[in-house]
Amino acid sequence: MSRRRVVVTGLGCVSPVGNTVAEAWANLLAGRSGIGSITRFDASGFACQIAGEVRNFDLESYISAKEARSMDAFIHYGIAAAAQAIADAGLPTGDALGEEAATRIGCVIGSGI
DSSP states (O other), X not given: OOXXXXXXXXXXXXXTTBSXXXXXXXXXXXXXXXXXXXXXXXXXXSSOOEEEOXXXXXXXXXXXXXXXXXXXXXXXXXXXXXXXXXXXXXXXXGGGGOHHHHTTOOOOOOOOO
């Protein structure tokens, strides 16, 4: 098996502890939890009424509200985190990247849903 080098050049994060890498890292270092009372639906009928919800997420910084209506929230978060990682890596967007360069780029996504 040959070993290939991999370089992580960009990060993105949308999570209960922060909506950017810097915000999430700062909150983690400060010991702030992303767990709180459920606000996205009426949880009064459930034994557990706490969760890790993404809060204060500005969707329209990433996609239009019209476009977002056809997607679930976890897709919104993935798009935002990917856009942050692309910007963090300093990569051009759209066709400016070029087909050859695009074949040398990968993305790892972690999602807990």
